[in-house]
Amino acid sequence: MTRSIRGSRRSALLLAGLATSGLLLSGCSAGQVAETAGTVPSVQGVNVASENGDFAVRSLLIAYPGVDGYQAGDDANLDVVLYNDSPDPVTVTVTAEDARDIVLSDPHAPLGEGSSTARTETEPPASAPTQITVPPLSYVQLNSEASTVLRLIGLNSPLRVGEAVFVTFDFGGTTIRAAAPVSVPLSPAAPPEPIIERHTGFEELEDGHGGAGGAGH
Numbered sequence: 001m002t003r004s005i006r007g008s009r010r011s012a013l014l015l016a017g018l019a020t021s022g023l024l025l026s027g028c029s030a031g032q033v034a035e036t037a038g039t040v041p042s043v044q045g046v047n048v049a050s051e052n053g054d055f056a057v058r059s060l061l062i063a064y065p066g067v068d069g070y071q072a073g074d075d076a077n078l079d080v081v082l083y084n085d086s087p088d089p090v091t092v093t094v095t096a097e098d099a100r101d102i103v104l105s106d107p108h109a110p111l112g113e114g115s116s117t118a119r120t121e122t123e124p125p126a127s128a129p130t131q132i133t134v135p136p137l138s139y140v141q142l143n144s145e146a147s148t149v150l151r152l153i154g155l156n157s158p159l160r161v162g163e164a165v166f167v168t169f170d171f172g173g174t175t176i177r178a179a180a181p182v183s184v185p186l187s188p189a190a191p192p193e194p195i196i197e198r199h200t201g202f203e204e205l206e207d208g209h210g211g212a213g214g215a216g217h
Contacts, residue, residue, distance in 0.1 A: 045059040046179065046180065054084070055090065057080060058083060060079070062077070063183055069159060071158050072156065075153050076155060077105075077144070077152075078149065078165075079183075081143070087136050089135050092131065094129070097165065097167070098155060098157065099165065100153050102151065104142075106149070163181070166178070
């Protein structure tokens with residue numbers, strides 16, 4: 001089920017660091033086992049864990065769209081690392097509230113505008129939910145550093161830096177809902193080059209008021 005609530009996105013950053021009912025922030029690796037507690041994802045983003053510490057969503061963010069942001073109907077890559085600190089494998093079902101669909105895709109494939117034509121052969125059809133199996137005491141990395149990324153298909157409304165989209169991760173009955181913020185660039189954009197006016201004298205030659213051509217009159 002998808003819905004577009006502009007007010008939800010405006011308050012998303014306030015909620016990005018908070019867990020919804022039954023969830024806690026995943027700080028200080030409380031409740032985690034040693035196998036994954038020492039693993040730190042290289043991508044920054046929102047971190048949320050289940051209350052019992054068995055499951056976690058880390059480094060959740062939307063790829064930086066550039067200064068113009070995303071327009072309604074655009075696609076956007078969603079980076080995340082899914083952790084399973086339980087002794088059993090778990091299948092995670094992912095849904096998004098502010099996009100038409102969410103699929104698995106090649107992170108380097110070109111983004112489509114309002115279509116799913118950029119999908120890979122491993123992506124499920126639009127009618128099937130996106131699911132990822134995470135092994136026990138392990139994690140699955142879905143971002144630009146991996147071979148697969150989650151992709152939001154057809155954003156319901158424009159999205160810029162400072163806004164977010166709510167994404168739900170169902171770990172076999174344990175649900176984590178988190179706000180995925182739009183990433184900011186790691187370095188500031190280069191300032192525009194100054195406009196330099198160069199005077200060559202050709203303007204004066206054309207109207208006959210300068211240069212060698214004007215000396216004979």
